[in-house]
Amino acid sequence: MTDSLRIGLIGCGDIATKAHVNHLAEAGYTLCAAYNPTRSKAEKVVEKFGGANALACNSLDELLAISHIDVVSITSPPAHHCEQVCQALSAGKHVLCEKPSALIPEENLRIMEAQRISGKKVCFFSSRQRYAPIALKAKEYIEDGKLGEVYRIQARFARRKARPGVDWLTHASWFTDKDKAGGGVVLDMGQYLLDMILDLLNWPEVESLNATTFKGFPHDLPEDRVNDVEEISSIFIRTTSGPLITIDLSATIVDDPIHSIAILGTKAGIDIQYSDTSSKIVYLHEPSGKRGALEEVVIDEGHDGWASKEIYQRFHSAIVNDQETPGTTPEQALRLTTLCQIAYRSAEEKTEIQLAAKTPSA
Template sequence: MSATKVGLIGCGDISGGHCRSYQAAGLDVAALCDLDRARAERRKKEFSFNNADIYTDYKELLARNDIKIVTVATPVAMHAPITIAALRAGKQVACEKPSTLSRAENKAIIAAEEETGNRVMFFSSRMRGGYTPLCRQYIADGKLGDLYRVDVRYWRRRGRPGLDCVVGAHWFLNKKLAGGGVVMDMGQYFMDQVLHLAGWPVITSVAAWTHRGFPSDLPTGVPFDVEEHCTIFARTEPGCLFTFDFAWIANHTPQRCVTLLGSRGGIRMSDDAPFTFFEEPHKWHWMNTTTEWQNKTKEQDVMYGLLAAAARGEDVCVGTTAREALAITELTDMTFLSAERGREVSRKELDTL
């Protein structure tokens, strides 16, 4: 059987990772597209994709009937229009995170899926690898009991894309093109991870605060109107409280820690310690660090392997679904609305906008 053909739209910074995953999943790269032809040519040469045709207009790529899977790796503002066009052109779609700029775009993607029968997966599920499957198993086995508290802290020392990393990609700093700053860029990964772990509870209200204020040496006229830091307090219908603290830039040690607390046990997943499960088998607190198991396969490679199987007609679940992406956008929208209004906002208020 010949390999499934894939096309890549957007050949910028992250596209190299997609190219490596195509090779790992045994996909046949038939087309590369970028507004800047030289970027597409560069990936073709770098990965020896000798059969790949180069395009600067994604519509021409989508018109190819032999291409079954399309990756969308453009700035966020183009995710929904390209994804919807790709679904309508008969493709399965792998779209970068964050999924869209608005709930309306997420809903239009869901409608396009329903209309065409084709599927989209988003890469906000990248954090579902590593220790996450182990954590999920602990929850499923009842080792945590009732989950009542989830906390995420992710801080970079200097990591504003467009400025401190992915230098020159100024769209990351522009709300019209990126939708937001650290919440869109990194926060949605963690929202996906912990909502996935908690079984996608309904978020009923959010209180959030955002900050921007570090200096930058951007050329005059380049917009920079997104947040560098955001703190979120989110209540859910089952009563579990989620807090998130995201920073692109901070005068502090970098941090990355996810904590889950339940009535019977607690879990800590962080960069500076192994997976840790806290339980109380006797009368006092007991810490058990005996298990270091983790899934070491890169989540993105896993996702493309599954996507290739889906394109062959196998019934597999891959990445963040269109409905899960909508739930993440809703939490993001409540976050920005609360920060703007300076008070807690309810889910119902979103519908009145």
């Protein structure tokens, strides 16, 4: 890929090494600098993935002061996202940032204003599933009218003993602290599904939302560890344009893990099923009972629904060719944060929340 962009990395923890730095060179970026509060982590990242003369910075200000950096990628814990995104924009950098974009909608509004003033591009990684090959195929079916009018989308995502900060990544204590993480499974995994589904439907207005949350599975955390985030959630969304959306989430389940999305229309329906290494669209019956209205599509090894590299590539193209910013945009991120916070309110109040004409337009 030509027109290499120079990038700085903010945060060198687990997600940075698993889903970011390994994609940079192939996606058209040269890693020029990295910052992490624990300097040794930044040193390891630049040594392994950095270009010539890449720096391990002592502070965020030092990294942002490097004039030749075009883009920064932020992979720090969520409580830092708003401030760091705004600082990077003020320093004249384009910004890629991990999800969730922010903890509360007011932070998203700050980001939107900082982006407007800077004129730079901002994209959040809550769009990982949106750009996966199988999701793009489903969007093609919908836009080509092969499903007819979509009236129902049902998503299920459940893992067996996979609570971050509890069952794995146990050193990352911020995952279980709502003040630092913003929430549990709703913000950790639910934002991916919300983003993908809303994008499939062209970001419809939400009429009402009802949600439940649950926490109570056993754990071995120290008594002094904050552990106040939800482990399970079910979200029920009515849209003003018609489709009903349900999302069932579990970070720990005493059953088989599942990751699936059913999309039902008046002509046909499809069922997307994911595994650790692949994903596929499986036939559903047409209303007539016939089977095989759509070809079966299997995405091979390496395409399990998480499209970090695709986001980096699309963002690169948007900057180099002055194209529209790929999602999740700051406006869409505001909608996601708003809906997640409404889900928490609904669960706490044990009631359906009416919100038509109150959610921001994407």
